[in-house]
Amino acid sequence: MAKKSRPDEEAAPPDVRRQVAELDRQIAAAVGRRAELTRQAAADGGGVLERLEAKSLQDAAKLAGGLGAERIVAVFREVNAACRPSSPQCRIAYLGPEDTFSHIAAIHRFGAAADLTPVATIAAVFQEVESGAAGYGVVPMENSTDGRVSDTLECFSRSPVRICGELPLRVHHCLLGTGKRADVRRVFSKPQALSQCRNWLAQHLPQAQGQPVASTAEAAAMAAKDPAAAAIASRQAGQRLGLRLLAEDIEDQKDNITRFAIIAPRPAEKTGADKTALMFETPHEPGALADAMAVFKRKGLNLTWIESFPVPGSRGRYLFFVELVGHQAEVRVRRAVEALQKKALMLEVLGSYAHAEPIG
Template identity: 55%
Template sequence: MAKKKKSKRPGKTTSSGVKAPAQRQIDKLDQEILELINRRAELAIQRKRTTPTESADLRESLEHVVTLGHSDKGPLSADSVRSVFREILSGTQAASQVTRVAYLGPEFTYSHLAAIERFGQSAELVPVATIAAVFEEVERGHANFGLVPIENSTDGRVADALECLARSPIQICGEVPLRIRHCLLANCSRSSVVRVYSKRQPLSQCRNWLSQHLPDAQLIEVSSSAEAARKAAEESGSAAIASEQAGVNHEIAVLSHGIEDNSDNVTRFAVIGKESAKKTGNDKTAVVFEIDHQPGALADAMGIFKRQKLNMTWIESFPLPGQRGSYLFFVEFQGHASQLRARRALAALEKRALRLTLLGSYAQTEPIG
């Protein structure tokens, strides 16, 4: 039987070794793009020298570039444009000064993906074992920034992070609300899965799906979703709940995409550093305070925000260790701490509170992913 003749693809060389017209155009464009990227990097480095206090956060620049350059008529989606320019901006920053970022590891956890989203892969991303260790790296000056989870739309607050914020001098200087897309990873069929590994939070966020599709599987909690992927890669009959990227890294097949019970499953990560972020006009501020344990004390404190017309976006309470009946309150509200209404509210709250700590102001960010 005669073989079918392969059609010549655009951009490939001809049988004589001469490049096709489309490939010559692509090569020319690639050269022009490279020249422009290097020219942009030179200008950015020059600007950095003249304004050395400029933040290493690329979020604002990235959003500006994406809104300027993205067209709905082009083949690239906004997410693709974001990914390309994120790495261009990250690489430019690394060329002038490497940004070191500590995050809750290991690699290919959702914390790692959030760090990549915020700082790009040209930053020096350093995995550490605990949330407290992230704070320690920044406090000691071993990292310029840290990134820790503080809230999930399904499971609520991350207590370890809030407790560290309450006792640390480190400030929140940004947020990364990341849409969490859980995958079931395994190198066997779904019917062969007898155990499922993951961290406590992913197991909780997928409990209804697991109950429906893998009701007899043993659910085993491990230290991270990346560790779950590693175990699933090594053990027959094992699966993991983790990111698709973790599956690629450990060479495990994705059996099912998007198995989270809540389709709007978002984990919010705090970017921490030694200073708050500058005012952008669309900001939030976080504080933590302690008040007298008596009737009406909390209502009086909350009334301060109402009088100053400040919208609260989050409030949490957690008990003080070893002090029964005493609580710390974590409050986040819209506005920057430097604005008049926020200053008035904080001054009034300080008079009522036994203690008050400003945790930082930062730009409000829409969920990513």
Template identity: 50%
Template sequence: MSKKKSVKRPTPTALQREVDQLDRELAALIQQRADLIQVATELKAAGNTVDGLIDDDQRIESLAQKSRGALPPQEIRSIFREIFSGCRNVAARLKVAFLGPEYSYSHQAAIERFGQSAELVPVATIAAVFEEISRGTCQFGLVPVENSSDGRVTDTLDMFAKQPLKICGEVQLRIHHCLLAKCDRAAIREVYSKPQALSQCRNWLAKHLPQARVCEITSTAAAAQLATQQAGVAAIASRAAGVNYGLNFAAENIEDNPRNVTRFAVIGNESGKKTGDDKTAMMFQTEHKPGALADAMNIFKRNRLNLTWIESFPVSGGDQEYLFFVEMEGHESELKIRRTIAALEKKTIRFEVLGSFRKMTPTD
């Protein structure tokens, strides 16, 4: 009977040498990529078609799905998001407006989409995000559209009605709320957060902190900052806010809905490029008469379009008149959507294609 051969394990010194060599190779390859993206950006500015080298989402998703090893897909996405963000900013500094302040969920979503090498610009209101794009001071903006627990974000729909910029991307972010404080949970007398976050944790608060006074504030990050300054005050905010402000985690994942997701729209001046896995958003208003809405909605059925989102929104100053926001599977360049657009333009009194963009899955 033959003896089993033992596998020789590398020594710690050999392992360290191998890791150091890989680190040097990685740094050199990242620099080579940055140089190529700089050339691609210059070619694009000169009118050449090189979008495939510059558009990041599809490439990152493909790398995450095909990668095999100890790192899960989400970690691969995060690593390549930062590499791509840094390479892109060597050629042209990207400015992105988001609903601030920093360490809010909007800030977290902006990092998820653009990476931290982009210049992320916090502004005070959703309207201000739209204004930054319209004035040309930022190339992109990021605004919340809907939450799986609380529904639509009224301020965002109102701005699309007033200033219909293009949706060119989306971020679906799983929202995990933390109870943050300087004191122990037993000493908490007041809990601050924005109304939506408080609403998403109302059952947990009623069960675990029934005596605490619930107070509304403008943002989750502002609540976290307040919790650092006042005794007995806690905040409902993100993990990132807790780490940044040095707060204790009195409880984590306190959202009532474990599948709590907020969807953000990336807005700019152009639609996203066709990827083969897209959605298209539209906004329209019909005449205020019997059957007008049914006639418009039948157009989607005739063209075999699957709607993924529909919202009604009252027209400002109107008398029981509504705008309708819809999303469907497919890109606006596809024939069946072009037919739908042509038919809706005839059946509506106001119509806007808000943009096409790649479908994204929720991320933590």
């Protein structure tokens, strides 16, 4: 009787297996050494680790070879994540639970191997960073369909944390369930997700009633227990729970993007392709806002985001949030801030950060 080969022996010719095994040993040794150097950088503080990781990803994109820049950067992002020491400085708080779009954004930014900590509210993300329990936070700031995220703007109005990064994520909603789409009578999801899919639901599930819940992940868990229900959630949430994909990409606006802010105790360093966010309040008198906005024109600064937000507990008073092209360390940005300070009752620089293209 012929000797049966083990599955691992059939996987590849012996010489290939030996070469792969040797390369794997070299990779493991290199990652171990990389982890030692990462711990040294983290111990130095002062943003040394952040600069090291940013440079690592920039260099990785240039070393892509046949793999392509996106794939090799994803590999090095996970190397960075795995090498970070276990400490509050390297912990990342995000609006949970797992498999929400905030969780997906956190993975895109920091890697799946990072110390990702889900919390229940946006305010809790800010509290984790402000208290030092986490080094970074990931919070939604605006959506291309529904506009600003009010809870995030309110937290900026009373927290000293700074924006150190942005992550525009293309949000693709899926309809998930255990039964047939024709049998769905209830659709669970977060209010924002229901809003972003309202036209699709009206056209394809007119018999179903939208029922808001706290998160898309919670919606998926509820749909898993009810054959007459479906959830609007991420594909990842459905895969985790074994739900059927009843429909995909059901968002009404196909370029549906949620922009997430990466928050930390300090802003990011200048990269040459940066943006700066400001928050200010003007006197309640004719022309005050127009005078304030004219500062940006005089200094030649392009605005990429403008929002107004009522001051909590003060009827008739508003905070204005603006984002401009440039870093707060640049001369013309500094001069604009100085000029605006003279016209504002209150002014805060919320942070400077590198411009990022949409992903996902």
